[in-house]
Amino acid sequence: MKIVILAALAAVAVAAPRPEYAEHDSLEQVPILRDDRVHDEDGTYSLNVETGDGIVQSHSGSPDGPDGSVVMAGEYSYTAPDGTEVVVKYVADENGYQPQSDLLPVAPEFPHPIPQFVLDQIAFAAEEDAARARGDLSEESDESPSKAYGTP
Numbered sequence: 001m002k003i004v005i006l007a008a009l010a011a012v013a014v015a016a017p018r019p020e021y022a023e024h025d026s027l028e029q030v031p032i033l034r035d036d037r038v039h040d041e042d043g044t045y046s047l048n049v050e051t052g053d054g055i056v057q058s059h060s061g062s063p064d065g066p067d068g069s070v071v072m073a074g075e076y077s078y079t080a081p082d083g084t085e086v087v088v089k090y091v092a093d094e095n096g097y098q099p100q101s102d103l104l105p106v107a108p109e110f111p112h113p114i115p116q117f118v119l120d121q122i123a124f125a126a127e128e129d130a131a132r133a134r135g136d137l138s139e140e141s142d143e144s145p146s147k148a149y150g151t152p
Contacts, residue, residue: 043070054079065094 031052039045046060059074075089090099 047074059090061092069094 032049033052034048034050036048037045038047042063044060044062046058048058050056055076055078057074057076059072059076061070061072063070065071070092071094072092073090075087077085077087080086084103086101086103088099088101088104090097092098
């Protein structure tokens with residue numbers, strides 16, 4: 001009986017459609033136009049790949065980093081679905097991965113403008129500190145709950 005159940009489960013598993021093929025009517029094969037790889041004895045290497053759909057990648061590296069870590073530099077490019085040409089140049093070294101591209105978001109320059117409500121709050125806090133230093137505010141008011149709000 002166990003063999004029959006096992007055989008039925010195996011038949012169902014074999015007959016089940018594969019998810020990656022069920023979503024596509026046909027699989028497009030993209031040709032590799034160029035694939036140049038060089039690995040030297042000293043640990044340096046380079047890679048240049050180009051595919052038929054316009055993807056280009058090239059990078060090289062060498063064990064020049066601290067403690068013999070690999071320092072790598074390169075670039076890759078492709079065409080985005082909206083037709084935009086994407087080019088990313090990068091360096092990866094002891095400072096981490098550092099990409100450069102016109103399409104990457106850029107943080108605002110610092111010092112960036114401080115919103116007025118933040119400046120108002122800073123001024124209010126400075127006034128409270130000055131009043132406390134002059135003795136205009138009692139210390140008791142800081143420690144006891146406010147009487148302005150009633151209990152629920």
